[in-house]
């Protein structure tokens with residue numbers, strides 16, 4: 017074996033999966049945020065502590081652990097190297113020595129090898145696998161070393177290396193070495209001998225490292241273009257590089273073959289968020305079908321290794337596991353690198369990565385399974401015990417075959433070389449342009465894909481946009497056919513947006529011609545960022561990687577007035593901002609561009625939704641006045657119906673993915689009509705939390721009445737409405753206490769019964785209704801340890817709704833705890849916004865009618881009372897009259913009795929009618945639509961509208977009848993009074 021192993025640490029044992037963990041330095045953002053490092057490594061073991069509970073430490077033992085977090089410096093060509101002799105730092109060369117060298121060793125020995133990088137987005141997977149600048153990762157170094165050794169080999173051996181590079185995005189395979197885009201991607205097929213393979217994938221023969229370098233560059237370019245024009249985030253895709261290495265020993269007539277799979281997996285964080293709690297549309301799990309399935313396969317294999325009986329290993333469930341079947345099944349030496357962030361805010365993700373990696377440790381392959389792929393024809397023929405004549409024949413045949421292979425190989429190599437030369441010329445041309453013209457360079461969310469695409473701004477003026485008629489064609493969400501124009505006059509460049517096109521320069525939207533300076537940041541459309549590079553004379557030595565995606569979006573957020581300080585000043589003991597606040601800040605900046613993209617898709621797909629990023633509980637506190645956990649949410653408003661929804665971050669992430677899928681189909685010219693049930697832009701109406709008020713209960717502890725008129729504040733701390741509420745101590749039978757009942761010391765109440773009434777009178781100036789008058793509200797509150805919140809009746813279409821609800825509470829024997837509650841806590845009164853869907857609107861209209869009816873009944877009761885009082889008065893008069901005129905009074909008395917009786921009769925009829933109406937209403941209220949059956953649903957809707965109609969008619973007729981009856985009675989009465997002598 018000719019490899020030059022520098023260390024005996026490489027591949028310690030043949031027969032198990034090796035797991036390595038690597039922790040990276042803080043990112044700029046983590047540094048700015050004052051993050052703490054939660055990872056520590058000690059002689060082989062890796063520990064992580066919970067930032068919320070620092071004594072809570074978990075320790076893992078992996079085969080290898082790399083501390084790349086600290087103790088390094090940059091050498092003159094930018095390579096990170098260990099600083100000083102007592103630094104524990106592991107750089108790219110240490111990682112290569114242990115892992116890359118092992119891969120090379122396997123290749124030379126004719127074993128297959130697989131290297132997987134796992135971890136959340138930004139944890140350093142690509143850094144380890146591919147690398148950045150001078151810090152080259154495992155893949156390029158493996159390739160380079162491979163060719164270096166090949167060059168020094170004897171002449172009686174032939175070496176064949178082919179290279180392929182593909183991406184799996186949403187279960188579609190994209191060839192990164194082929195410019196022709198196949199709709200739907202390449203197919204994965206199965207072959208008896210080969211197993212699964214990608215049909216039509218370009219396998220490029222290579223005979224030098226320079227060639228591979230170029231191929232990887234080209235692959236990255238295609239990946240970047242696809243990612244922007246398809247609006248597909250690279251963190252969701254898996255990249256697989258496969259190197260097939262064949263050694264042909266011409267004399268021995270022996271072939272050794274090895275397949276090396278190098279896999280940069282999709283960001284692992286999606287696994288959790290794709291579970292998006294409670295979202296109606298959970299198909300988003302497909303986001304990571306390949307990653308989830310990989311996890312399932314690993315679990316099954318670990319179970320097998322632990323002696324559990326496993327019937328089925330789900331290789332066939334996803335594209336990635338199909339392609340890796342033989343590798344995972346044991347026909348390969350497999351190494352996994354778990355990349356982790358050191359920062360406290362990534363604690364959950366990091367822990368989950370370490371747990372995932374731990375599962376790999378359990379997989380142990382039986383060494384006999386890893387087969388050496390050596391094929392010798394002689395050995396084969398001997399074993400078949402052929403005659404010498406036959407053998408000679410076979411040998412000659414074989415020689416011919418080898419010659420053919422060689423010729424074919426040479427031919428293929430030549431073709432690949434020609435293509436390579438063309439590309440080389442293109443790259444030289446690009447270099448020349450960079451020295452002559454100003455240009456734009458792309459800034460991608462994935463640093464690996466940043467700086468890959470360049471657009472030159474030549475002298476004069478040039479248009480940019482989606483259409484290929486422009487001098488610069490830029491594809492991307494929200495970029496229009498003709499989007500903006502650049503002018504370059506003597507190296508001075510300016511940009512002018514076309515009518516209403518979105519152009520942002522250094523965080524500020526522009527509408528008119530704007531001059532550009534070297535290193536200005538430009539966003540075109542919803543989220544396509546570029547860095548402007550001026551003429552070479554303007555170049556400085558500044559590190560351009562500073563202007564990354566984070567930079568651009570932090571700048572944008574700052575220009576829009578969003579900052580950590582805005583999130584509240586809650587600082588923990590060491591003076592650093594609360595990690596949860598920082599996490600929200602990061603979420604906000606991360607989601608900002610995604611929300612802009614979702615809005616753009618909504619617009620283009622004519623979905624009429626407007627999405628806004630908000631921070632939940634920005635200014636809210638709990639019942640003791642402590643800040644509530646903040647969280648990023650997305651407020652969704654329908655432009656036409658004004659319906660509002662609130663989506664959690666997880667739900668938004670899930671929906672965004674489904675939106676992208678739909679949008680991609682739209683771009684492909686497919687029919688994107690989708691029924692409501694599957695529409696990521698649709699949801700049934702929901703109740704919205706608008707705001708809350710704190711009513712401090714202290715005065716109750718002194719038996720003092722509380723009359724509050726206070727603001728209901730929304731989660732930003734802004735006034736949403738004013739609430740009038742009284743809390744009144746009272747006796748057990750409801751007699752309200754006065755000033756004389758006040759006590760001096762709350763302890764006097766200990767062990768005694770306490771009664772109080774909560775009286776919610778009215779809300780004033782409800783913004784929710786000011787915006788849209790069709791809406792309604794409801795008030796909810798929860799007292800002490802009662803298991804449920806209590807709600808007032810819903811009130812619709814009234815900006816200043818009267819509630820007039822009184823509820824009496826009793827504490828039978830006041831405990832210390834209860835008295836403390838009264839003294840230290842507030843009653844939190846929540847304002848809930850109601851909104852109608854179409855059927856709901858009908859019901860709510862009927863509800864309105866019912867309420868009106870109640871009011872009218874109340875009025876009638878008043879009339880009744882008044883009449884009764886009048887009756888008493890009349891009776892008195894009657895008595896007096898009786899003395900004077902016996903005969904006449906007798907008549908009157910009869911008449912009055914009949915009048916009362918008639919009234920009672922009318923009321924009775926009305927109550928009966930109302931009872932029926934109430935029954936109908938309850939029936940309607942509980943009449944639920946059938947689940948997912950369209951036919952039944954139609955029937956349901958028909959029946960419901962019938963019921964609604966009946967209900968309405970019954971209601972109308974009852975009111976009408978009552979009105980007529982009363983009118984008649986009143987009329988009769990008036991007549992009789994008029995006739996009175």
Ligand code: ADP
Nearest residue numbers: 040041084136137138139140141142143148463
């Ligand atoms: P991933 O591929 O997991 O999304 P990357 O490999 O692109 O993450 O890393 C994210 C950022 O962190 C990059 O800017 C990269 O340069 C930096 N980084 C990652 N690992 C290291 C490391 N070991 N040393 C220095 N920088 C690193």
Ligand code: MG
Nearest residue numbers: 141142462464
């Ligand atoms: Mg990456």
